[in-house]
Amino acid sequence: MTAAITLEPSIRRVDDQAERDLAALAKMKPSRAEVHHVVPNLAQRADRDMAPLPLPDPLPKVPTLDAALLPDAIRDWCVDAADGLQVPLGFTAVPGVVALAAAIGRQVGVAMKRHEYWIEVPMLWGAVIGRPSAGKSPALSPARNMLCRLEGLERGAFEETMREFKARVIVAGAGKAAAKKSIAAALKKGDKSGAESAAAAALFEEEEPTEPRIVVNDATVEKLGELLNANPRGLVQFRDELSGWLANLDREGREGDRSFWLECWNGRGGYTVDRIGRGTIHIDACAMSILGGMQPGKLAEYVRGAVKGGFSDDGLIQRFQLAVYPDLPASWRYVDRQPNVEAVNVAWATFQRLRNLNPDTIGAERVDGIDVPFLRFDDEAQTMLIGWQTELMQRLRSGTESPWMESHLNKYQSLAGRLALVLHLADHDGGAINADTLVKALDWCTYLEAHARRIYAPATDNGLTAAHLIAKRRSELPDGFTSRDVQRHGWGGLTERDVIASALELLVELRHLAAETTSTSATGGRPSTTYAWRSV
Structure with a gap:
């Protein structure tokens, strides 16, 4: 509205x-x-x-993130990084939480109910949203660096394992050469059984070690299938700018890729990719977290497609549950100091511990037919979760929310469990998830809902956001311009004809523009409307 x-x-x-x-x-x-x-x-x-009347603020108000919602283990690290970069805390906190989830992966899940096996694994899709000068990329770096450090450690161990494997291959090769002589001698004597025994002893069936991965950037679905099979705990896709990735998914012929990514959010379902060149790839579990940044204008264009029931209206954008669009700090100061080394070390130790979790030592349950060991909520937390879920679902069933917002909030049931699991494991060595941790997770949901409403606002504000964008381009639009002139520039958030038309109509209504329609009936053409800026 x-x-x-x-x-x-x-x-x-x-x-x-x-x-x-x-x-x-x-x-x-x-x-x-x-x-x-x-x-x-x-x-x-x-x-x-x-x-001219002032243009109303197009964006709903959003709360700032309370540092108390972060796990103790990474709170000081996230706060220190945000202060050093002069960015909102949400810009470092969301990447931090997504990175924790990526470190855990499919090693352990959480049971959402007491009796039914509704298991959630910590696959989280996060995005930080802000204009190009907001500091998104530097804010994403601390979390990414933690994952890259983990990957570096695992790569070092892999290289040693690979050297040992190659040595065994050489020995096996020499064994095969010796076996051929034994086989020939046995066959010469008519000892077929002895020849077969010699051949069996020379076989080398050990599989080659696979390189461990955590972070991917730009891989095809087919390659991701191979990587996921080699890394069953799951991966995290990091993209400095997510709009390019989303645009690729919208291209004709990429419908299969979208289906793959929709499945990846669940973290547990299998997937089969059939390609003529590569053949068939069976993926045991599509488990992908996503982390990146996005500019508001490009996001608005994508969200409009989801809201209007276009090609992108398939629930993909609603899976970005940890998407934040905070206000930038009102003031900025130059900061040049050493990072909080103690906070960095505590966070690093936490990432290492989570990466090396042993489900059996943290009290996770194993059940036949369930592919992931899982923790449970304690009785108090379970009762609280039931009450919260009931209130949420009654609100969604009342029909007061728009379809796209209903779809987004419906996924908060899964989000609450995933967040609770990540927050719990970051600060505890295992056991049941308690009520205090669940309260933090639910408060995160409240915080994120406000940001979701801001994210969807440009798609439902009747051109108000676009009107602001046009007003900012005043110096580039001389008097006598048309709506087509605006569209021709290809500015972010100003590429759709109907959006531009609504924005211009609003600017005229609020006396920022004067419109003049010229009839071209004599030449058979349509009437043409030109616009001129009114004096401020």
Whole structure:
């Protein structure tokens, strides 16, 4: 909904004066010529004296992130990084939580119910949203660096294992050469059984070690299938700018890729890729977290497609549950200091511990037919979760939410469990998840819901966001421009014809623009509307 607009006092005075002048004119019983003389003068005076109405703020208010919602193990690290970079805490906290989830992966899940086996694994899709100068990329780096350090450690161990494997291959090769002589000698004697025994002893069936991976950047679905089979705990896709990845998924012929990624959010389902060149790849479990940044204008265009029921209306954007679009700090200061080394070390130790979790030593249950060991909520937390879920679902079933927001919030049931598991394992060595941890997870959901409403706002504000974008381009749009001129520039958030039309109509209504429609009926063409900026 567009915000309600009220006239400023100065504008009301001009309107009141015009009304009095017209009333006086009516009492005089003027001739038609006098009316035609006076009314244009009133209009010219109103046009001269009446300032444009301010454009309402297009974005709903969002709360700042309370540092207390972060696990103790990474709180100081995230706060210190945000302060050093002069960015909102959400810009470092969301990547930190997604990175923790990626470190855990499919090693352990959480049971959402007491009796049914509804198991959630910590696959989280996160995004930090802000304009190009907001500091998104530097804010993503600390979390990414932690995962890359983990990957480096595992790669070092892999290289040693690979050297040992190659040595065994050489020995096996020499064994095969010796076996051939034994086989030949046995066959010469007519000892077929002895020849077969010699051949069996020379076989080398050990599989080659696979390189461990945690972070991927730009891999095809087929390659991701191979990587996931080699890394069954799951992977995290990191993209500095997510809009490019989303745009690729929207291309014709990439429908299969979208289906793959939709499955990846669940973290437990299998997937089969059939390709002529590569053959068939069976993926035991599609388990992918995602982390990256995005600019508001590009995001708005994508969200509009999801809201309007277009190709992108398949629930993909709703899976970005940890997407934050915070206000930038009102002030900025130059910071050049050493990072909080102790906080970094505590966070690093936590990432290492989570990467090396042993489900059996933290009290995880194993059940036949369930592919992931899991923890449970304690009784108090389970009762609290039931109450929260009931309230959420009753709200969604009431029909008061838009379809896209209903789809987004419906996934909060899974989100609450995944967040609770990550927060719990970051600060505890295992056991049941307690009520205090669940409260943090639910407070995260409240925080994230406000940001979700801000993210969807540009798609439902009747051109208000686009009007702001056009107003910012005032110097690049000389008087006499058309809607097509705006679209031709290809500016972010200003590429769709109907969005631009709504924005221009709003700017005219609020007196920022004057519109002039020229009839071209004589030439058979459509009427053309040009726009000129009114004086501020």
